[in-house]
Amino acid sequence: MMPLVMADMEKEFVIRRIGGTPEVKKHLEDLGFHAGGTVSVVSKLGGNVIVKVKESRIAVSEELARKIMI
Numbered sequence: 530m531m532p533l534v535m536a537d538m539e540k541e542f543v544i545r546r547i548g549g550t551p552e553v554k555k556h557l558e559d560l561g562f563h564a565g566g567t568v569s570v571v572s573k574l575g576g577n578v579i580v581k582v583k584e585s586r587i588a589v590s591e592e593l594a595r596k597i598m599i
Contacts, residue, residue: 533568534578534594541569542599549596560587562597 530545544566547554561583562568571579571586578594580587589597 530598532595533570533580533597533599534573534591536570536599538570538572541567544568544597544599546598547596548598549593553593553596557589557593557597560589561585568597568599 533542533544536542544562544564546564547557547562549557566582568580568582571581573579576591577588578591580589580594
């Protein structure tokens with residue numbers, strides 16, 4: 530298991546766990562991140578990670594990307 534921020538680009542991964550406070554977990558779930566779902570890194574720009582989740586592209590901070598374990 531590793532944080533999303535360390536994932537190779539353009540490969541699809543299964544989300545294993547979401548860490549953080551209950552508020553952070555709720556925020557990430559509202560964005561479409563949930564255990565068992567798939568995610569792929571599209572690009573990394575200036576401390577942000579652009580990911581594809583549920584057919585949408587979403588930019589998350591590196592800090593949040595470290596809380597998503599794949």
